[in-house]
Amino acid sequence: MILELEQIETFIGQHHILQGVTLGVPEGEISVLLGRNGAGKTTTLRSIMGMTPPAKGRVIYRGEEIQTRPPYQIARKGIGYVPEDQGIFGDLTVAENFKVAMSRKDQGAQERLEWMLELFPDLKMFWDRKGGNLSGGQKQMLAIARALVQDLSLLLIDEPSKGLSPVFVDKVAESLEKIKHRTTIVLVEQNFHMASAVGDRFTILDDGQNVASGRMEELNNDEQLKRKYLGIA
Numbered sequence: 001m002i003l004e005l006e007q008i009e010t011f012i013g014q015h016h017i018l019q020g021v022t023l024g025v026p027e028g029e030i031s032v033l034l035g036r037n038g039a040g041k042t043t044t045l046r047s048i049m050g051m052t053p054p055a056k057g058r059v060i061y062r063g064e065e066i067q068t069r070p071p072y073q074i075a076r077k078g079i080g081y082v083p084e085d086q087g088i089f090g091d092l093t094v095a096e097n098f099k100v101a102m103s104r105k106d107q108g109a110q111e112r113l114e115w116m117l118e119l120f121p122d123l124k125m126f127w128d129r130k131g132g133n134l135s136g137g138q139k140q141m142l143a144i145a146r147a148l149v150q151d152l153s154l155l156l157i158d159e160p161s162k163g164l165s166p167v168f169v170d171k172v173a174e175s176l177e178k179i180k181h182r183t184t185i186v187l188v189e190q191n192f193h194m195a196s197a198v199g200d201r202f203t204i205l206d207d208g209q210n211v212a213s214g215r216m217e218e219l220n221n222d223e224q225l226k227r228k229y230l231g232i233a
């Protein structure tokens with residue numbers, strides 16, 4: 001396991017949001033977090049990154065406890081985060097967005113950039129366009145690609161399919177499949193079509209707790225589980 005969460009509990013203000021989340025993320029796979037709105041999926045990603053640090057429990061990354069570390073240290077260990085609002089710079093061009101993310105000291109950055117442009121040819125096409133003028137799907141691609149020019153072992157992505165047309169959802173899904181062999185992925189995804197297409201494993205959160213997990217094939221065949229927690233008939 002590249003990442004393990006052991007019974008993490010996270011508060012936001014007075015609210016006890018995560019009430020014991022346990023999760024194991026195997027290397028080289030896509031693990032999907034599913035669950036209703038407000039179940040605690042985003043808070044789980046933010047807890048891993050140290051942005052809403054857990055008050056209890058352990059976050060173990062490559063055998064090391066990181067739950068007390070600040071976000072910049074967690075990021076330096078090779079964990080990337082693409083939030084739901086993508087966090088790209090709207091006033092900067094695609095090229096400049098990449099430049100900001102690339103450290104000069106990082107020898108491999110140029111090679112990874114070339115790989116990203118191969119994976120997302122749209123970004124090459126719109127190289128000089130401002131981030132704010134890209135379509136929703138292109139912004140999503142830029143956000144993922146910009147994270148991956150850094151040397152990441154683990155990438156956390158929050159709802160990349162949100163607001164995208166089916167064609168873009170398929171494009172993003174296809175690229176995640178290619179990325180996972182280099183960078184393990186934890187994906188929050190409400191779009192079940194996308195989740196089941198790319199996910200190797202799933203964990204369902206409900207009311208701040210993990211209530212089910214397993215191989216994606218098991219969930220695909222479990223109508224009762226899908227109905228109970230995901231509202232899929």
Ligand SMILES: Nc1ncnc2c1ncn2[C@@H]1O[C@H](COP(=O)(O)OP(=O)(O)OP(=O)(O)O)[C@@H](O)[C@H]1O
Binds near residue numbers: 012013040041042044
């Ligand atoms: N800043 C905040 N202050 C108070 N409560 C919050 C705050 N942020 C999130 N919450 C609450 O925490 C719970 C979990 O939110 P979270 O965003 O983790 O859920 P989610 O599963 O990602 O849902 P969604 O798919 O709707 O984003 C929700 O009930 C939400 O209202």
